[in-house]
Amino acid sequence: MPNLLHLDSSADLTTSRSRAITAAFADAWRDLGADHTVTRRDLHVDPLPHLSDSALHWPPRLRQPGDAPDPAHEALQQALVAELVAADVVVIGAPLYNYSLPSTLKAWVDNIHLPGVTAPFDGDDQQPMLGRPAVVVTSRGGVYDEGTPTAGRDHATPVLDIVLGSTLGMHVETIATNLTLSDRLPMPEAARERATRELREAKEAAVASARRLG
Numbered sequence: 001m002p003n004l005l006h007l008d009s010s011a012d013l014t015t016s017r018s019r020a021i022t023a024a025f026a027d028a029w030r031d032l033g034a035d036h037t038v039t040r041r042d043l044h045v046d047p048l049p050h051l052s053d054s055a056l057h058w059p060p061r062l063r064q065p066g067d068a069p070d071p072a073h074e075a076l077q078q079a080l081v082a083e084l085v086a087a088d089v090v091v092i093g094a095p096l097y098n099y100s101l102p103s104t105l106k107a108w109v110d111n112i113h114l115p116g117v118t119a120p121f122d123g124d125d126q127q128p129m130l131g132r133p134a135v136v137v138t139s140r141g142g143v144y145d146e147g148t149p150t151a152g153r154d155h156a157t158p159v160l161d162i163v164l165g166s167t168l169g170m171h172v173e174t175i176a177t178n179l180t181l182s183d184r185l186p187m188p189e190a191a192r193e194r195a196t197r198e199l200r201e202a203k204e205a206a207v208a209s210a211r212r213l214g
Contacts, residue, residue: 001035002214005087009043009105010095010139017139017180017199018093024203025091025135028210036214039083043104048080049073050107057110059117077111084112085128089135089213090170091206092160095180096140100155109163119167130169133213136160137206138174141181173209177202 006026010016029036051057055067056077084090094105101109115121118128136157144154157174165172179187179195 001037002032002088003086004029004036004038004210004214005084005090006038006040007043007090007105007108008041008093009102009108010093011044011102013045016093016095017177017202018095018137020199021137021139021175021177021202021206022091022093025137025206025210028207029089029214032211032214039087041083041108043108044102047104048076048107048111050103051110057114059114062116062121077114080108080111081114081118084118087132089133090164091135091210092137094136094138094156094160096138096154096156099153101159109159113163113167127169129164132170134160134164134170134172135206135209135213136164136172136174137202138176139180140176140178143178175202175205175209 004026006022008016008019008022010018012019026038026040030038052073053067053069055063055069056073058067092105094101097103100106113119116123116126118126120126138154138157140154142150144150144152157176161172161174164170177195177198179191179198181187182191182195
Protein backbone atom coordinates (compact mmCIF):
# COMPACT_ATOMS: atom_id res chain seq x y z
CA MET A 1 0.00 0.00 0.00
CA PRO A 2 1.43 3.42 -0.90
CA ASN A 3 2.25 5.26 2.31
CA LEU A 4 2.64 9.01 2.79
CA LEU A 5 4.64 10.46 5.68
CA HIS A 6 3.05 13.83 6.48
CA LEU A 7 5.11 16.18 8.67
CA ASP A 8 4.13 19.63 9.93
CA SER A 9 6.23 22.02 12.00
CA SER A 10 4.37 25.34 12.05
CA ALA A 11 3.63 26.75 15.51
CA ASP A 12 0.40 28.23 14.11
CA LEU A 13 -2.28 25.57 14.50
CA THR A 14 -5.15 27.60 13.04
CA THR A 15 -4.09 29.87 10.18
CA SER A 16 -0.80 28.31 9.07
CA ARG A 17 -0.43 28.33 5.30
CA SER A 18 2.12 25.54 5.26
CA ARG A 19 -0.32 23.38 7.22
CA ALA A 20 -3.13 24.23 4.82
CA ILE A 21 -1.02 23.21 1.84
CA THR A 22 0.29 19.95 3.33
CA ALA A 23 -3.30 19.12 4.34
CA ALA A 24 -4.40 19.64 0.73
CA PHE A 25 -1.67 17.23 -0.35
CA ALA A 26 -2.64 14.62 2.26
CA ASP A 27 -6.35 14.89 1.45
CA ALA A 28 -5.65 14.42 -2.26
CA TRP A 29 -3.46 11.42 -1.41
CA ARG A 30 -6.28 9.79 0.60
CA ASP A 31 -8.71 10.46 -2.23
CA LEU A 32 -6.63 8.19 -4.48
CA GLY A 33 -8.04 5.17 -2.68
CA ALA A 34 -8.36 3.34 0.60
CA ASP A 35 -4.99 1.70 -0.04
CA HIS A 36 -3.23 5.10 0.14
CA THR A 37 -2.29 5.42 3.79
CA VAL A 38 -0.99 8.44 5.70
CA THR A 39 1.38 8.49 8.67
CA ARG A 40 0.98 11.84 10.39
CA ARG A 41 3.55 13.47 12.67
CA ASP A 42 3.01 16.95 14.06
CA LEU A 43 6.43 18.13 15.15
CA HIS A 44 5.05 21.17 16.96
CA VAL A 45 2.25 19.48 18.90
CA ASP A 46 4.45 16.49 19.74
CA PRO A 47 8.01 17.85 19.54
CA LEU A 48 10.92 15.50 19.25
CA PRO A 49 13.92 15.83 21.54
CA HIS A 50 17.04 17.41 20.13
CA LEU A 51 19.93 14.98 20.12
CA SER A 52 20.71 14.24 23.75
CA ASP A 53 24.19 12.87 22.99
CA SER A 54 26.60 13.50 20.13
CA ALA A 55 26.91 9.71 19.77
CA LEU A 56 23.41 9.73 18.28
CA HIS A 57 24.86 11.35 15.18
CA TRP A 58 26.12 7.81 14.43
CA PRO A 59 24.67 4.30 14.39
CA PRO A 60 26.07 1.90 17.02
CA ARG A 61 28.65 0.29 14.71
CA LEU A 62 30.25 3.67 13.96
CA ARG A 63 30.44 5.00 17.50
CA GLN A 64 33.52 5.48 19.62
CA PRO A 65 34.41 3.17 22.51
CA GLY A 66 32.60 4.32 25.62
CA ASP A 67 29.73 6.00 23.77
CA ALA A 68 26.54 5.28 25.70
CA PRO A 69 23.61 7.40 24.54
CA ASP A 70 20.26 7.23 26.30
CA PRO A 71 18.61 3.92 25.26
CA ALA A 72 15.17 5.54 25.17
CA HIS A 73 16.35 8.24 22.79
CA GLU A 74 18.14 5.68 20.66
CA ALA A 75 14.94 3.63 20.42
CA LEU A 76 12.99 6.74 19.40
CA GLN A 77 15.58 7.55 16.75
CA GLN A 78 15.33 4.05 15.34
CA ALA A 79 11.53 4.36 15.24
CA LEU A 80 11.78 7.67 13.37
CA VAL A 81 14.13 6.16 10.81
CA ALA A 82 11.81 3.17 10.37
CA GLU A 83 8.86 5.52 9.93
CA LEU A 84 10.74 7.41 7.23
CA VAL A 85 11.90 4.29 5.41
CA ALA A 86 8.31 2.97 5.40
CA ALA A 87 7.18 6.04 3.43
CA ASP A 88 6.82 5.99 -0.34
CA VAL A 89 6.38 9.77 -0.38
CA VAL A 90 7.16 12.44 2.23
CA VAL A 91 5.45 15.83 2.47
CA ILE A 92 6.99 18.33 4.87
CA GLY A 93 5.57 21.61 6.12
CA ALA A 94 8.64 23.82 6.51
CA PRO A 95 7.74 27.46 7.24
CA LEU A 96 10.62 29.91 7.26
CA TYR A 97 11.40 30.94 10.84
CA ASN A 98 14.05 33.62 11.23
CA TYR A 99 15.50 32.69 7.84
CA SER A 100 15.87 29.02 8.80
CA LEU A 101 14.03 25.84 9.79
CA PRO A 102 11.74 25.67 12.81
CA SER A 103 13.76 24.00 15.55
CA THR A 104 11.15 21.24 15.76
CA LEU A 105 11.83 20.28 12.14
CA LYS A 106 15.58 20.53 12.67
CA ALA A 107 15.27 18.02 15.52
CA TRP A 108 13.60 15.57 13.12
CA VAL A 109 16.35 16.11 10.54
CA ASP A 110 19.06 15.48 13.13
CA ASN A 111 17.37 12.29 14.28
CA ILE A 112 16.87 10.73 10.83
CA HIS A 113 20.18 11.74 9.24
CA LEU A 114 22.40 8.78 10.12
CA PRO A 115 25.57 8.01 8.15
CA GLY A 116 25.68 4.36 7.22
CA VAL A 117 21.93 3.98 7.75
CA THR A 118 20.03 6.64 5.79
CA ALA A 119 23.06 8.42 4.31
CA PRO A 120 26.12 6.94 2.57
CA PHE A 121 29.20 6.32 4.65
CA ASP A 122 31.04 3.10 3.85
CA GLY A 123 28.81 1.25 1.43
CA ASP A 124 26.65 1.61 -1.64
CA ASP A 125 23.44 0.30 -0.07
CA GLN A 126 22.94 2.99 2.57
CA GLN A 127 20.35 5.21 0.91
CA PRO A 128 17.03 3.46 1.54
CA MET A 129 15.17 6.61 0.44
CA LEU A 130 17.03 6.83 -2.87
CA GLY A 131 14.73 8.05 -5.64
CA ARG A 132 11.68 8.52 -3.44
CA PRO A 133 9.83 11.85 -3.62
CA ALA A 134 9.98 14.50 -0.91
CA VAL A 135 7.65 17.48 -1.26
CA VAL A 136 8.76 20.47 0.81
CA VAL A 137 6.06 23.05 1.51
CA THR A 138 7.51 26.36 2.62
CA SER A 139 5.66 29.51 3.64
CA ARG A 140 7.57 32.76 3.95
CA GLY A 141 6.55 36.03 5.50
CA GLY A 142 8.32 38.19 2.95
CA VAL A 143 9.72 37.69 -0.53
CA TYR A 144 13.02 36.16 -1.57
CA ASP A 145 12.87 36.71 -5.32
CA GLU A 146 16.06 37.08 -7.30
CA GLY A 147 17.06 40.72 -7.44
CA THR A 148 15.39 41.66 -4.14
CA PRO A 149 17.37 42.72 -1.05
CA THR A 150 16.38 39.49 0.71
CA ALA A 151 17.33 37.13 -2.10
CA GLY A 152 19.42 34.28 -0.71
CA ARG A 153 18.24 34.69 2.88
CA ASP A 154 16.05 31.58 2.84
CA HIS A 155 18.22 29.09 4.73
CA ALA A 156 15.45 26.53 5.21
CA THR A 157 14.80 24.98 1.82
CA PRO A 158 18.51 24.75 0.89
CA VAL A 159 19.15 22.67 4.03
CA LEU A 160 16.36 20.28 3.12
CA ASP A 161 17.62 20.07 -0.46
CA ILE A 162 21.03 19.04 0.88
CA VAL A 163 19.87 16.58 3.53
CA LEU A 164 16.93 14.98 1.72
CA GLY A 165 18.19 15.35 -1.82
CA SER A 166 21.97 15.28 -1.97
CA THR A 167 22.49 13.07 1.09
CA LEU A 168 19.46 10.79 1.35
CA GLY A 169 19.09 10.69 -2.43
CA MET A 170 15.42 11.70 -2.57
CA HIS A 171 13.81 13.65 -5.40
CA VAL A 172 12.94 16.96 -3.75
CA GLU A 173 10.32 19.35 -5.07
CA THR A 174 9.35 22.58 -3.37
CA ILE A 175 6.00 24.33 -3.15
CA ALA A 176 6.38 27.88 -1.87
CA THR A 177 4.02 30.63 -0.83
CA ASN A 178 5.25 34.12 0.03
CA LEU A 179 4.12 37.27 1.80
CA THR A 180 2.29 35.38 4.51
CA LEU A 181 2.67 38.41 6.79
CA SER A 182 0.79 40.68 4.40
CA ASP A 183 -2.37 40.37 6.50
CA ARG A 184 -0.49 41.27 9.69
CA LEU A 185 1.98 43.96 8.62
CA PRO A 186 1.38 47.13 6.60
CA MET A 187 2.02 46.09 3.01
CA PRO A 188 0.69 47.30 -0.35
CA GLU A 189 -2.55 45.85 -1.62
CA ALA A 190 -0.56 44.16 -4.38
CA ALA A 191 1.32 42.18 -1.73
CA ARG A 192 -1.92 40.89 -0.23
CA GLU A 193 -3.21 39.98 -3.65
CA ARG A 194 -0.02 38.08 -4.44
CA ALA A 195 -0.18 36.26 -1.10
CA THR A 196 -3.77 35.17 -1.77
CA ARG A 197 -2.93 34.04 -5.30
CA GLU A 198 0.16 32.12 -4.26
CA LEU A 199 -1.70 30.30 -1.49
CA ARG A 200 -4.39 29.23 -3.95
CA GLU A 201 -1.79 28.15 -6.50
CA ALA A 202 0.21 26.29 -3.84
CA LYS A 203 -2.83 24.27 -2.78
CA GLU A 204 -3.53 23.43 -6.41
CA ALA A 205 0.09 22.42 -6.90
CA ALA A 206 -0.07 20.21 -3.80
CA VAL A 207 -3.17 18.40 -5.06
CA ALA A 208 -1.62 17.90 -8.49
CA SER A 209 1.61 16.63 -6.94
CA ALA A 210 -0.22 14.11 -4.72
CA ARG A 211 -2.14 12.75 -7.69
CA ARG A 212 1.02 12.48 -9.78
CA LEU A 213 3.13 10.86 -7.09
CA GLY A 214 0.39 8.55 -5.82
